[in-house]
């Protein structure tokens with residue numbers, strides 16, 4: 393698959409973190425997604441119902457991150473990738489999840505995963 397749909401810098405406020413104090417606050421996560429999708433049918437028909445709707449994916453991803461509230465970024469990334477692949481019939485995902493300000497001196501820290509068949 394050479395085509396994809398992109399979502400970059402989606403900001404989500406949620407509970408995430410290893411430490412007790414982190415379970416008492418909400419922190420911002422930044423999400424980048426690349427979702428494998430053949431865009432030719434959407435282009436040929438000019439019909440959003442044939443496209444992978446990035447607004448719908450963004451909304452689902454934000455709601456998922458607000459609800460899952462794990463300790464680790466790794467857990468959030470893994471579970472979110474599985475959710476999006478299953479619910480939107482996406483064959484492959486590249487996902488970057490960043491936690492800005494978590495480490496003093498770093499503008500952000502995070503994880504990157506690739507799942508499915510690219």
Ligand SMILES: Nc1nc2c(c(=O)[nH]1)N=C([C@H](O)[C@@H](O)CO)CN2
Pocket residue numbers: 408409410411414463464465466491494495
């Ligand atoms: N690889 C990871 N390392 C760390 C994580 C994480 O999610 N993945 N989380 C923390 C703490 O929650 C940290 O963000 C608090 O500043 C530490 N290391």
